[in-house]
Amino acid sequence: MIIMRPSGILRISLLLLLVTALSACGDAFVRVQPYEREYFSRDSMKFAPNEARAAFEEHIFSIREASQGGTTSLSGGCGCR
Amino acid sequence: MKSCLTALAIVFGIMIANLSWAASEDKFSVSAGTYSDNSDSTIYTSTVGVTKHISSRFALDIKVGIDAISSATQSRGSSTSGGSGDTGDEDEDEDGEVEDDSVSGGPIDAVTAATSSSGGTSGSGNADVTDKSSESTRVPITVSVIYEEGDDALTLGTYWSFEDTYQGRSVFANYVRSLNMQNTELGIGVSQSFDNWTVSDLDESDRYETQLNLTAMQLLSPRAKMQASYTLTASNGYLASPFRYIETTTGNYLEKLPDERMGNAVALKLITLLDEPTSLHLSYRYYMDDWDIDSHTAEIEVLRDITSRFTVGGRYRYYTQSAASFTKSPDEYTADDRYVAIDYRYSEFAAHTLGMSFIYRPHEFFGSTDRIKLKFSVDAYQTTENDLIKYWYREDSLTAFFSSLSVEYLFK
Numbered sequence: 005m006i007i008m009r010p011s012g013i014l015r016i017s018l019l020l021l022l023v024t025a026l027s028a029c030g031d032a033f034v035r036v037q038p039y040e041r042e043y044f045s046r047d048s049m050k051f052a053p054n055e056a057r058a059a060f061e062e063h064i065f066s067i068r069e070a071s072q073g074g075t076t077s078l079s080g081g082c083g084c085r
Numbered sequence: 086m087k088s089c090l091t092a093l094a095i096v097f098g099i100m101i102a103n104l105s106w107a108a109s110e111d112k113f114s115v116s117a118g119t120y121s122d123n124s125d126s127t128i129y130t131s132t133v134g135v136t137k138h139i140s141s142r143f144a145l146d147i148k149v150g151i152d153a154i155s156s157a158t159q160s161r162g163s164s165t166s167g168g169s170g171d172t173g174d175e176d177e178d179e180d181g182e183v184e185d186d187s188v189s190g191g192p193i194d195a196v197t198a199a200t201s202s203s204g205g206t207s208g209s210g211n212a213d214v215t216d217k218s219s220e221s222t223r224v225p226i227t228v229s230v231i232y233e234e235g236d237d238a239l240t241l242g243t244y245w246s247f248e249d250t251y252q253g254r255s256v257f258a259n260y261v262r263s264l265n266m267q268n269t270e271l272g273i274g275v276s277q278s279f280d281n282w283t284v285s286d287l288d289e290s291d292r293y294e295t296q297l298n299l300t301a302m303q304l305l306s307p308r309a310k311m312q313a314s315y316t317l318t319a320s321n322g323y324l325a326s327p328f329r330y331i332e333t334t335t336g337n338y339l340e341k342l343p344d345e346r347m348g349n350a351v352a353l354k355l356i357t358l359l360d361e362p363t364s365l366h367l368s369y370r371y372y373m374d375d376w377d378i379d380s381h382t383a384e385i386e387v388l389r390d391i392t393s394r395f396t397v398g399g400r401y402r403y404y405t406q407s408a409a410s411f412t413k414s415p416d417e418y419t420a421d422d423r424y425v426a427i428d429y430r431y432s433e434f435a436a437h438t439l440g441m442s443f444i445y446r447p448h449e450f451f452g453s454t455d456r457i458k459l460k461f462s463v464d465a466y467q468t469t470e471n472d473l474i475k476y477w478y479r480e481d482s483l484t485a486f487f488s489s490l491s492v493e494y495l496f497k
Contacts, residue, residue: 035268036268036304036306043308046390048398048444050356051356053444054442054460054489055114056116059116059132060116060130061489064120064128068430068436068468068483069406070374070378070430071350071372071406073316074314074316074382081246081278083326
């Protein structure tokens with residue numbers, strides 16, 4: 005049913021390679037020690053400080069705009085899209 | 086191919102076997118949201134969710150919501166043709182042109198696809214666009230199981246959504262792994278939906294969507310972190326709405342869209358602490374698809390801890406998109422057109438969003454100590470001027486306000 009173009013497969017393959025490479029060389033990044041992570045426990049330092057707002061606005065924007073994706077959540081479909 | 090995506094996901098999962106993410110937090114939450122705009126559309130939504138470990142490694146996550154949608158209905162859009170706009174039944178012929186007989190039995194809501202529960206139509210049809218309201222409800226349910234072991238977390242779940250005229254069903258899997266002493270986090274998610282319109286008289290009513298989601302998070306310093314994500318979305322089936330059609334001087338046409346669409350989105354998000362109580366969130370997303378729509382979304386948000394228990398945030402979001410390759414001005418469609426794009430979402434426009442958020446963490450709340458979080462947000466949304474918005478809503482642009490309120494109770 006879904007026909008993936010060769011360029012699409014190539015793009016995904018490259019991304020998978022990139023992510024795999026990142027996982028292999030994770031040690032090359034700066035290493036923040038556990039005792040240095042105090043700030044990351046704050047709500048204001050979370051990627052979604054307000055989960056309810058994030059979920060609701062994702063739905064609103066999907067109703068009002070043609071774009072989707074780029075978030076970390078997977079959501080189901082609705083007739084409004 | 087769906088099987089191809091699934092196979093890739095499985096292979097990738099095996100390649101990086103041992104993944105994980107931050108342990109899921111046991112909590113109970115209740116949230117509500119409201120949306121209203123100058124096209125007289127309103128949405129009220131409420132959701133109840135619970136995440137609870139049922140053993141040391143397994144957690145269950147359930148969310149149940151209900152959305153009440155109401156909107157001004159339009160009798161076949163606003164007629165720029167000065168056509169009769171009668172409300173008799175209509176049928177689509179082979180060219181996609183609408184002839185007398187029924188379209189789908191209800192007034193048209195270009196925004197939400199809500200159909201009138203009363204089944205009436207608004208009558209005059211030549212420019213009367215807001216003389217009746219339609220109402221619809223939607224019940225989304227998500228159930229997932231989370232398995233956590235060490236630095237790995239695997240989530241398997243399913244989603245159902247019930248509407249008056251639409252059913253959504255999907256399954257999803259998500260796998261996250263922490264690396265580098267939890268300084269790096271990689272994730273992969275796949276979902277497959279099996280949706281369908283429950284409107285009668287449709288030759289095709291099924292809609293399928295496959296999503297692949299890759300994410301990478303990296304701590305940059307004790308005060309900064311970033312996240313990169315990529316989403317591939319492949320949709321096929323009946324992607325139009327049976328409730329949208331237009332009248333032109335050459336005839337009346339149902340919305341007709343290609344039956345396949347593939348979109349790619351890449352996003353980056355950076356969070357950094359500006360000073361002790363103030364954090365800065367920056368994000369950017371680029372989206373493109375094979376309908377020739379591409380878009381840019383940029384957002385900046387500043388959150389400040391006013392006290393140890395109260396956080397205030399302000400944000401600005403800018404969005405701009407190009408038109409689909411087949412989108413035309415409403416008056417330009419003819420019976421020869423293969424596709425008829427009526428929804429303004431497939432045209433060129435930009436939008437601004439301005440909002441504020443508040444988080445309050447009371448020390449004691451009904452006898453509970455440090456277990457409650459109250460979160461509130463309010464946003465204003467404004468599009469630029471757009472011909473299709475004028476056509477549908479008799480407004481130069483859309484102006485909307487939406488808000489959310491949630492209460493979270495943390496189990497300890």
